[in-house]
Amino acid sequence: MPYMLNGEMLEIATEPRVGSGTMYVPLRAVTTALGGKADWEPTTETAIVYMDDKIITVKSNDTTVDVDGEKTELQAHPWIDNGEMMVPVRFFENALGYGLDADAQNMIVSFTKS
Amino acid sequence: MNNIRKYTAWLGAGAIMITLATGCADKNNNGQPDSMATGNEIANSTDSMGNAMSNGADAMGNAASNATTDVAQGAENAGTAIAGAGDALTYTPKIKTALGAQPALKGSSINVDTNGPKKVISLTGTVTSAAQKTMAEAIAKKNGPEGFTVENKLTMAGGKM
Numbered sequence: 088m089p090y091m092l093n094g095e096m097l098e099i100a101t102e103p104r105v106g107s108g109t110m111y112v113p114l115r116a117v118t119t120a121l122g123g124k125a126d127w128e129p130t131t132e133t134a135i136v137y138m139d140d141k142i143i144t145v146k147s148n149d150t151t152v153d154v155d156g157e158k159t160e161l162q163a164h165p166w167i168d169n170g171e172m173m174v175p176v177r178f179f180e181n182a183l184g185y186g187l188d189a190d191a192q193n194m195i196v197s198f199t200k201s
Numbered sequence: 202m203n204n205i206r207k208y209t210a211w212l213g214a215g216a217i218m219i220t221l222a223t224g225c226a227d228k229n230n231n232g233q234p235d236s237m238a239t240g241n242e243i244a245n246s247t248d249s250m251g252n253a254m255s256n257g258a259d260a261m262g263n264a265a266s267n268a269t270t271d272v273a274q275g276a277e278n279a280g281t282a283i284a285g286a287g288d289a290l291t292y293t294p295k296i297k298t299a300l301g302a303q304p305a306l307k308g309s310s311i312n313v314d315t316n317g318p319k320k321v322i323s324l325t326g327t328v329t330s331a332a333q334k335t336m337a338e339a340i341a342k343k344n345g346p347e348g349f350t351v352e353n354k355l356t357m358a359g360g361k362m
Contacts, residue, residue, distance in 0.1 A: 105314040126335055128305045128332035128336070129332070130308050130329040130330055130333070131305050135305055135335075142340060142343060144304070153304070153305075156299065156303075179222050
């Protein structure tokens with residue numbers, strides 16, 4: 088399993104992808120595995136993440152992320168793959184405050200949260 | 202003859218008066234009228250009066266205490282109502298602003314009503330998707346006062362959810 092949280096394996100089927108020096112992970116699957124909830128708003132084509140008392144919106148092809156009304160920039164824009172939104176793994180670090188160790192060579196993502 | 206009758210009448214009246222007076226007479230020659238209350242009777246009577254007064258004072262005290270509690274409760278209720286009204290004034294615009302600032306709620310029309318005394322935030326109006334309905338509720342909860350519940354009456358534009 089390529090995903091871990093505080094040293095424990097996470098059950099996520101979709102593997103990380105690497106493109107243009109950025110590692111991407113499936114937004115809904117990782118959010119759910121970390122204990123949050125992800126929703127899809129079709130009218131505005133926006134993913135809505137509810138986690139740790141935060142409400143975050145992410146749009147495909149848009150590097151700007153809204154965290155409780157505050158704008159944050161991702162290093163690359165999210166994209167949709169087979170109906171699943173892939174986001175730069177740093178999203179969980181920048182927007183949600185997780186500690187992150189992304190091993191692109193071995194495709195292992197380790198999250199830490201106190 | 203008339204004089205005899207007069208004397209007889211006077212003697213009768215005197216006898217009646219003596220009979221009445223014997224009720225208070227000192228038959229025992231102890232310096233106290235026979236019909237006066239004894240010390241114990243006076244003490245008992247004093248006790249009864251004291252108890253009655255004490256009970257009365259207790260009742261008054263309880264009544265005063267209850268009245269004080271009622272006033273305090275009334276003041277507390279009034280304070281809660283005022284605080285609730287303050288919540289409604291403060292939080293309704295805050296929630297509306299947060300909803301209006303969210304691009305993911307584009308196309309929705311959401312009214313917010315905060316009922317302070319009932320601690321309820323009501324959302325009415327229309328949204329374009331179930332995700333918008335969920336998000337509007339989450340934003341209202343997040344930006345509303347602590348301890349308030351959100352009554353989500355939002356409906357999908359063109360139909361019910």
